[in-house]
Every structure is written in structure tokens, then in C-alpha cells.
Amino acid sequence: METITLLGLLAAVFTTSSFIPQAIKTIQTKNTKDLSLAMYAVFSTGVLLWLIYGLFIKDVPVIIANAITLVFALIILSYKIRYK
Amino acid sequence: METITLLGLLAAVFTTSSFIPQAIKTIQTKNTKDLSLAMYAVFSTGVLLWLIYGLFIKDVPVIIANAITLVFALIILSYKIRYK
Numbered sequence: 733m734e735t736i737t738l739l740g741l742l743a744a745v746f747t748t749s750s751f752i753p754q755a756i757k758t759i760q761t762k763n764t765k766d767l768s769l770a771m772y773a774v775f776s777t778g779v780l781l782w783l784i785y786g787l788f789i790k791d792v793p794v795i796i797a798n799a800i801t802l803v804f805a806l807i808i809l810s811y812k813i814r815y816k
Numbered sequence: 817m818e819t820i821t822l823l824g825l826l827a828a829v830f831t832t833s834s835f836i837p838q839a840i841k842t843i844q845t846k847n848t849k850d851l852s853l854a855m856y857a858v859f860s861t862g863v864l865l866w867l868i869y870g871l872f873i874k875d876v877p878v879i880i881a882n883a884i885t886l887v888f889a890l891i892i893l894s895y896k897i898r899y900k
Binding site: 739740743745748750754756757758761764766770771772774775777778781784789 | 866
């Protein structure tokens with residue numbers, strides 16, 4: 733695999749996995765006061781659009797990265813809505 | 817422009833702009849207790865890698881979207897570090 737492709741994959745692993753510690757923290761504490769509802773609403777919509785885009789262009793890394801990110805973003809969003 | 821390209825651009829606008837309301841909220845309140853330090857550290861690193869990747873493949877949308885996102889992610893990260 734080319735170095736540039738590896739760089740892109742590494743970037744995807746970082747941005748995708750970054751939402752895991754936030755989701756864990758939010759689930760454990762149920763404290764969402766400092767989280768922006770607008771951020772998670774707009775971000776989840778954007779990630780869903782990326783996922784649909786990935787399905788259209790049949791790009792597996794785009795599909796997988798955004799499907800995983802969407803799960804964590806929606807978990808955080810649902811906690812923000814439930815525990816305001 | 818093709819519908820699919822427009823969908824990708826729309827997705828980029830959503831995921832990029834989503835960090836603006838979080839940055840505004842964090843700057844105004846200086847409350848960062850509920851934000852995950854690990855999330856913003858890993859996310860900022862990932863966005864920087866995406867930016868470098870975009871420069872390598874000379875893809876202007878990838879460069880612009882990640883340069884803008886990096887600014888807001890680093891603002892939030894710096895507040896998280898300063899106002900723990």
C-alpha cells in the first residue's frame with residue numbers, strides 16, 4: 733500500500749476513534765451541560781450525508797469510517813437530548 | 817456539478833461547521849468539564865493528518881474543510897487544557 737493511502741487511513745482511524753472517549757465519558761457521567769446540542773445535531777447530519785455519499789460512490793473506507801462515527805455521534809446526541 | 821459531488825460538499829459543510837457552535841459555547845462559558853480531552857487531542861491529530869493528506873493528494877475541498885475544522889478543534893482543545 734502506498735504511504736499516502738496509509739496516511740489517509742491513519743487520519744480516518746484518528747478522527748473516527750476520537751468520538752469513543754467522548755461517548756464513554758458522556759455515558760458514564762450523564763453530564764452533557766458543556767456539550768453543544770447544535771454541534772452534535774449538525775455533525776450527526778453531516779456524517780449521515782458522508783455515509784450516503786460513500787454508498788453512492790461505493791467507497792468502502794468512507795462507508796465504514798462514517799458508519800462507525802455515526803453510531804458514537806448519535807449516542808452522544810441522544811444523551812445530550814435526554815440529560816440536558 | 818453532479819448531484820453526488822454536491823452531496824459530498826454538503827456533507828463537508830455540515831461536519832466542518834458543526835464545530836463552530838461548540839467553539840462559541842466553550843469560549844463563552846469556559847466550562848469544559850463534560851468535554852473529553854482525549855477526544856479533542858485525538859480528533860485534532862486526525863484532522864491535521866487529513867490536512868497533510870489533502871496537501872499530498874492536492875485535493876482542495878479536503879484541504880479547506882480540514883484546515884477550517886482544525887482551527888475550531890484546536891480552539892476547543894486549548895480551552896479544555898486551560899480551563900480543566
